[in-house]
């Protein structure tokens with residue numbers, strides 16, 4: 001039997017709603033989400049499987065300028081993601097409007113003959129009039145891209161974007177699926193667990209601190225009824241360590257509790273989670289440490 005099969009990259013500005021969209025498409029938490037920009041740090045796959053199609057969506061870090069080893073890696077991840085894809089989904093937050101950078105990107109992909117589908121995200125935050133007005137702005141671009149207004153939060157039009165994207169996939173023999181049909185991501189659970197801890201830290205911490213942390217899983221032991229996990233939150237400075245810990249450990253407790261609840265939902269098992277805080281100055285430029293986090297620097 002023939003099926004539609006291929007890779008599709010999801011790109012866009014930080015905070016545009018890319019990770020929320022990939023999670024909504026595969027109906028699983030494959031990529032973490034937070035109100036702070038630059039949440040996603042590496043390419044994460046969300047694999048959409050049906051009997052007659054397999055679409056491998058690639059979530060990417062937000063488009064941004066580079067400053068250090070980690071930023072550089074994040075931007076290279078985007079470039080890596082858009083080579084050899086059947087189509088690109090460009091996520092644009094409808095509450096923010098369209099920028100020149102986004103229009104230029106659409107042009108560039110059009111010239112490269114890479115199909116672009118614009119996902120106008122977060123439509124639940126605006127009224128219908130704004131949706132129509134924004135759609136009207138895309139009318140002159142109808143040759144260059146298709147546009148789907150949607151809400152990942154309300155699961156509105158998520159199916160539609162999958163249908164639109166699937167038009168651009170080649171038909172291949174069923175045996176040529178890239179992944180087994182029951183796989184919905186390429187990342188091991190260990191990685192997702194580390195990311196969920198980072199997600200909660202991003203949620204509770206303010207200012208520059210969330211962007212200065214990494215999460216490293218020290219041990220992950222699964223028995224019949226429980227999973228024991230030890231993890232480090234790694235930060236740059238002693239002053240940050242004090243903030244992450246909070247008064248009498250209150251901040252760390254909040255992060256740990258929220259992470260445990262969320263991890264239990266994902267693994268469907270009781271979880272015992274111990275989090276420690278470590279100071280590792282300049283870790284963002286430490287390539288060996290970045291590799292140990294699962295950011296596969298050499299693969300890009």
Ligand SMILES: Nc1nc2c(ncn2[C@@H]2O[C@H](COP(=O)(O)OP(=O)(O)OP(=O)(O)O)[C@@H](O)[C@H]2O)c(=O)[nH]1
Pocket residue numbers: 012013014015016017018019020021032033034035036037038039040041060061062063091121122123124125150151152153154
């Ligand atoms: N109301 C509403 N909020 C949304 C929707 N999609 C995403 N958000 C919110 O927008 C914020 C950013 O979402 P993410 O999915 O993390 O955005 P992203 O593009 O992956 O961000 P980076 O990884 O930082 O580039 C979060 O607070 C989400 O809850 C939506 O459909 N409706």
Ligand SMILES: [Mg+2]
Pocket residue numbers: 018019020031032033039040060061062
């Ligand atoms: Mg993201």
